[in-house]
Amino acid sequence: MSKILLIGGTDPSGAGLQTDWQVAHYLGVNASSVVSAVTSQNSEGVFDQGVLAYSQIKSQLDSIKSEPFTVIKIGMLGNADAVKAVVEFIASNNQLLKSKHRKAFVIADPVLASSSGGALMDEAGKQAFLSDLLPLITLITPNSDELESLTGISISNEQDLATAAQQLITLGAKNVLVKGGHLYNANDTNQSNDLFVSVDGSANIKGEEESFYLSGERWKNRSNVRGTGCSLATAIACQLSLGFPLNDSIVYAKALISNGIRNASLTENNQYKLQFSHYDTHHPFELMDMPKLVKHAEMLSKNFNFACCDAVSDSNSGNIICNKEPNNKLGIYPVVDSLEWLQKLIPLGIKTIQLRIKDQHPDDVEEDIIAAIKLAKKYNVRLFINDYWQLAVKHQAYGIHLGQEDLDDADMASIAQSGCRLGVSTHSYTEVARTLAINPSYIALGPIYETTSKIMPWIPQGVTAVEKWVNLLGKQFPLVAIGGINYQRAAALKQTGIGSVAMISAIIKTENYELATEELLELWEDV
Numbered sequence: 001m002s003k004i005l006l007i008g009g010t011d012p013s014g015a016g017l018q019t020d021w022q023v024a025h026y027l028g029v030n031a032s033s034v035v036s037a038v039t040s041q042n043s044e045g046v047f048d049q050g051v052l053a054y055s056q057i058k059s060q061l062d063s064i065k066s067e068p069f070t071v072i073k074i075g076m077l078g079n080a081d082a083v084k085a086v087v088e089f090i091a092s093n094n095q096l097l098k099s100k101h102r103k104a105f106v107i108a109d110p111v112l113a114s115s116s117g118g119a120l121m122d123e124a125g126k127q128a129f130l131s132d133l134l135p136l137i138t139l140i141t142p143n144s145d146e147l148e149s150l151t152g153i154s155i156s157n158e159q160d161l162a163t164a165a166q167q168l169i170t171l172g173a174k175n176v177l178v179k180g181g182h183l184y185n186a187n188d189t190n191q192s193n194d195l196f197v198s199v200d201g202s203a204n205i206k207g208e209e210e211s212f213y214l215s216g217e218r219w220k221n222r223s224n225v226r227g228t229g230c231s232l233a234t235a236i237a238c239q240l241s242l243g244f245p246l247n248d249s250i251v252y253a254k255a256l257i258s259n260g261i262r263n264a265s266l267t268e269n270n271q272y273k274l275q276f277s278h279y280d281t282h283h284p285f286e287l288m289d290m291p292k293l294v295k296h297a298e299m300l301s302k303n304f305n306f307a308c309c310d311a312v313s314d315s316n317s318g319n320i321i322c323n324k325e326p327n328n329k330l331g332i333y334p335v336v337d338s339l340e341w342l343q344k345l346i347p348l349g350i351k352t353i354q355l356r357i358k359d360q361h362p363d364d365v366e367e368d369i370i371a372a373i374k375l376a377k378k379y380n381v382r383l384f385i386n387d388y389w390q391l392a393v394k395h396q397a398y399g400i401h402l403g404q405e406d407l408d409d410a411d412m413a414s415i416a417q418s419g420c421r422l423g424v425s426t427h428s429y430t431e432v433a434r435t436l437a438i439n440p441s442y443i444a445l446g447p448i449y450e451t452t453s454k455i456m457p458w459i460p461q462g463v464t465a466v467e468k469w470v471n472l473l474g475k476q477f478p479l480v481a482i483g484g485i486n487y488q489r490a491a492a493l494k495q496t497g498i499g500s501v502a503m504i505s506a507i508i509k510t511e512n513y514e515l516a517t518e519e520l521l522e523l524w525e526d527v
């Protein structure tokens with residue numbers, strides 16, 4: 001079982017170390033905890049506080065130092081001595097991890113003041129934090145007040161916020177998550193928007209630098225829930241310890257805290273306390289809690305409306321009835337690389353199919369795309385064109401399928417306006433969050449099993465993950481599973497309630513494609 005280390009101050013009223021521990025427990029992560037300070041506070045103010053002596057913090061840390069921690073979450077430190085004890089511990093912990101060729105993930109919530117306003121870090125402590133601790137931190141999670149205080153940049157608009165986050169990077173931070181920026185899209189106070197900036201390639205599975213905005217619902221009448229910052233940082237730490245990449249850990253944690261705020265219970269002190277719904281241990285939140293991810297601030301206010309994937313009617317009548325059911329079932333979905341394969345499979349009764357031609361000049365594929373669209377219309381088949389979205393729009397294809405990289409360049413507004421349906425590939429929480437911001441016609445989930453048809457950095461998600469995605473997304477979007485799916489695996493996936501399975505090799509690399517197609521269609525007949 002993974003184990004993390006929590007370092008921070010106690011708070012009897014719903015934040016601090018006790019809350020961190022509760023979050024770890026809720027997520028099934030074993031945590032050791034070290035007290036750096038003891039505070040007396042509630043939503044009205046901080047009444048008393050005492051930072052433990054360097055020797056007391058050090059001796060607590062010494063008592064657990066034999067087993068290296070791979071994830072350490074830091075909250076309130078209070079002064080320079082506490083910072084020193086923690087810096088020394090991280091160095092010795094990393095020394096122990098050296099044999100495993102790694103360093104600990106260190107998540108720091110820079111607690112400078114309570115949400116009620118009382119100072120919780122002195123000036124010397126802040127300077128020690130910046131000079132000695134910041135270089136050891138994997139992710140720092142300030143709110144905009146803390147970011148102002150750490151950088152000295154006064155923040156009054158979104159550009160200031162981005163500049164200040166960049167300044168923290170210049171001071172030595174590698175990954176910065178600025179929480180709750182109400183500055184973005186200030187007209188829409190129903191959204192809580194965070195800014196994430198990463199410069200060392202450690203945030204995602206591809207090792208790439210990235211930055212994004214995460215937008216979540218700001219739940220009404222829940223403005224004074226305490227402990228949300230601590231809980232967010234702890235949930236990120238927990239997800240990292242469970243093996244998720246940093247970007248996915250952040251998206252997951254934001255969804256979890258949204259759920260905790262939405263379900264917050266009112267205490268006798270007239271104060272809201274985070275409470276998580278017991279929906280599911282793997283996705284312990286609902287779709288309304290999932291944030292939307294966009295790469296540029298101006299996208300926060302954009303809404304797209306793609307055509308739905310109609311229920312395909314009987315090919316005899318020729319009528320396509322637009323059925324706005326969100327969980328439309330797209331059925332057996334072959335992905336093929338030529339017009340010839342469309343000509344072979346469509347007459348067998350396939351109702352959803354994708355033409356996926358790779359790396360050709362658009363001029364060289366246009367004729368085949370025109371012929372494919374004509375054929376699909378004749379047989380009343382949902383044909384999705386992979387990648388060549390301009391040609392698909394130009395020739396009025398039924399739909400387009402795009403991967404995450406394609407989303408950077410494709411013109412969403414013109415695809416939506418054309419009436420083409422849009423399917424989008426996803427492989428992780430981050431990609432699902434980005435896809436939710438686009439609100440496509442269907443969402444593909446992959447790879448479910450190991451695939452030989454494409455090289456990808458993701459390990460297979462497995463059937464259990466499909467069940468979770470169906471619970472989370474299936475009421476709002478048609479879902480398609482892809483990656484290594486053959487007849488037996490399709491049978492297992494059918495039990496999850498997913499409406500569609502896509503495959504390449506199980507059809508086009510078999511000895512008898514007709515038999516393989518017929519068997520799959522029969523298996524899925526009653527879905």
Ligand SMILES: Cc1ncc(COP(=O)(O)OP(=O)(O)O)c(N)n1
Nearest residue numbers: 386401402403404425444480482502
């Ligand atoms: C139904 C379906 N799901 C996923 C994919 C993969 O799309 P993408 O990520 O764009 O990768 P390439 O197909 O371009 O390699 C798909 N094509 N279809």
Ligand SMILES: Cc1nc(C(=O)O)sc1CCOP(=O)(O)O
Nearest residue numbers: 446447451453483484503504505
């Ligand atoms: C094209 C593709 N996309 C995937 C994804 O996970 O997004 S998996 C995949 C290959 C699917 O081929 P096969 O059925 O032969 O495994």
